[in-house]
Amino acid sequence: MYDKTYPNKRFKYTLEFLKKHINHSESILDLGVNNPFSEIMIAEGYSVKNTSGEDLDEDQSEITNASADVITAFEIFEHLLSPYEVLKSIQSQKILISVPLKLWFSAAYRSKTDMRDRHYHEFEDWQLDWLLEKTGWIIKDRQKWTNPVKKIGFRPLLRWFTPRYYIIYAERA
Template sequence: MYEKSFPDKRFKLTLQFLKKHIDTSEAILDLGVSNPLSEIMIANGYTVSNTKGEDLDEDRSLIENSEVDVVTAFEIFEHLLSPYEVLKSINAKKIVVSVPLRLWFASAYRSKTDLRDRHYHEFEDWQLDWLLEKTGWKIKDSSKWTNPINKIGIRPILRRFTKRYYIVYAERV
């Protein structure tokens, strides 16, 4: 069932985690432009608006002026120089954040063709937890999962059992 309706495991598990904590009656601001995951959320009954592609390190006005119940940030914070400032500017009472975890066997991701598609941060779970706590959020739940890829080699084998993604549900203190 999920294999045909979800592009990858990450989307399936993210949606399951979201459904566990966020009701479809709650309005969501999803950080980042409209994407396959925000479209999946809408298809599952959520009311979702997205930021417009602005540099959130420089322009947080849409976040600061938003009157939503929930902010989601799926694989966004690793691209920002200052996720601290973004987290502090959120007015919503709930947040769901996911990040790729730092892998000891792979260097930080950096696209060679798109200068915006780079990871400034690759978090360990405790670093994201600390960042959330320091910016006024109380973590209520979290989960991690692997991201196996169908290739041959040492890294693909390691990806079968090394947790790659970390997701957190938190509420404003």
């Protein structure tokens, strides 16, 4: 089902988590432009609409005006300067968020060619939990997983044991 160029493990775990919490009858607004995982959700029978590529730090109107049952944000919040504002603007009652976790042995991601492709936040799990609680969400489920790489070295070895991704399902308080 997954193309070899895509992050198979991350997509597999994200899809399993989505299926555990979201019914196919619920509409989804996926934050961010159409992407390979949006296509996977659609292929799995979910009704998915993506945001249009606007800067969500500056313009949350598409989120505020959304009639979707669920908001998904897969690897989006680490790119935002103010995820607090985005979380506060959500009208839906359910949210699924995944983020890369901060790794003590690796610097935050920063593309040298694309100014938008940078991580302003790489969260520790407690930071994302606190952000959600502060913006009126109740965490119902969470999961972490590793992201091993097939390279030799100390940091690649640590990636086999250190969780890299964190996913949360939450509902409005």
